[in-house]
Amino acid sequence: MKRKITLLFISFFILASCSSDEDSSATPVAPVTPLTIKAALNGSGVDVSWSVVGGTGITYNVYRNDNPVKINAAPLTEAKFKDVLTSTGSFTYTVTANSGGMESAKGVVSEKVILELPKTRTVESISNVDNTKTEYTFTYDATNITKLVSITIKWTMIKLSDQTVTEGNSTIMYTYNGDLITKVNNYKAATPSTEYVYNERNKETAMIRTKSDGSIDYTVNFAHNDDGTITETSDLPDWGTWVYAYEKRNTVKYTYSALKYGSTNYVETCNSIFDTKNSYSKNILGFNNLITEGGGVNNQISSSIIGTNDGRVVTTRSYKSEYTYNENGYILTKMKYIMTLSAPVLTEKTVITYY
Incomplete structure (x- = not known):
């Protein structure tokens, strides 16, 4: 009986030792790869997000443009990251998951994110009286490359x-x-500064022009209507009333009404069509919050204007614009024509370069 008990104890010890050896030699397994990833331009940075990987102690690394060096300084515990850009260009992202010192393979690649900022814009205005060439050079903040200086x-x-x-x-x-752009100082110009006022939803509600002595010259007010239109009025007596209608963040229609030509009721209506490409100023921070100065997100390819006095048509005008674009869908050149009965007449030529 004693011999049987001894053998049983030895057998149990051997089994326990084998089990311990197997556990200690188990190979760590890398976690699964995140299945989805999204990247969206947000100001001077890119908001990157991805699907959560199940498990305990999971962290993540983010890689840009398939570079082998991760761009996050510390392991990420949430499935999101903001990449602050220091240059313009095209960017894609991949993500890995980490657990127990093991890193997964890189996941799917995000869609391409493109940051273009205008460097120069040259506009030639052509008329029967004179030709004017205007050159605009853009400078940006070194700490936020989309902020216009x-x-x-x-x-x-x-x-x-x-x-x-x-x-x-x-x-x-x-x-x-x-x-938000809150003030613009225009040096060597008749009006030295303009201030912009916004509501709690970051929508422009007023534009205040000041004189060289700091006093207010005039104020333009913007009312945001329930139907999505915006009404513009001013404390200047001859300003009239403007109503803007929008579609996909572009001004597709405006209606202007005022007392003109004595006491007649003048009404001007403009309808516009836009392309689906990117305007040169699309990524300038705060520009598209400005109603009358903003650049918009697409480009006007045609417009037609009808002006009436007391309901009688007194003027009609039509314009069209032709563009060329770079590989990222931003405009390089623009040719604007006024449409006449005989043939289109070129009125403006624009060339844009980018950083």
């Missing part, structure tokens, strides 16, 4: 009758509060 403007006008040349220059300086 200034636009330097140089212009040259040639009077066609005697070839007289007139030149000038000015600089527009921009002030921000967070992501």
Whole structure:
């Protein structure tokens, strides 16, 4: 009996030892790869998010443009990350999951995110009286590459009758509060500054022009209507009333009404069609919050204007614009024509370069 008990104890010890050896030699297994990933441009950064990987102690790493070096300084415990960009360009992202010192394979690649910012914009205005060439140069904040610091403007006008040349220059300086443009100082111009007022939803409600002595010259007010239109009025007596209608963040229609030509009721209506490409100013921080100064997100390809006095048509005008684009869908050139009965007449040529 004693021999049987001894053998049983030895057998149990051997089994326990084998089990312990197997556990200690088990190979760690890397977690699964995140299945989905999204990347969206947000100001000067990209918001990256992905599907959560199940398990305890899971962390994540994010990689840009398939670079082998991760861009997060510390392991990420949430399925999101903001990549602050320091340059323009095209960017894609992949994500790995980590557990127990093991890293998964890289996951799917996000859609491409593109950041383009205008460097120069040259506009040639053509008329029967003169030709004017205006050059705009854009400068941005070094710590936030989408925040506009200034636009330097140089212009040259040639009077066609005697070839007289007139030149000038000015600089527009921009002030921000967070992501919103709150003030613009225009040096070497008749109106030295403009201030912008917003509501709690970051929608512009007023534009205040000031004189060189700091006093208010006039104020333009913007009412945001329930139907999505915006009504513009001013304390200037001859300003009239403007009503803007939008579609996909573009001004597809405006109606202007005022007492003109004595006491007649003048009404002007403009309908516009836009392309689906990117405007040059799409990514400038705060620009698209400005109603009348903003660049918009797409490009106007045609517009038709009808003006009436007391219901009688007194003027009609139509324009069309032709564009070329770069590989990222941002405009490089624009040719604007006024449509006449005989043939389109070129009125404006624009060339844009990017950083």
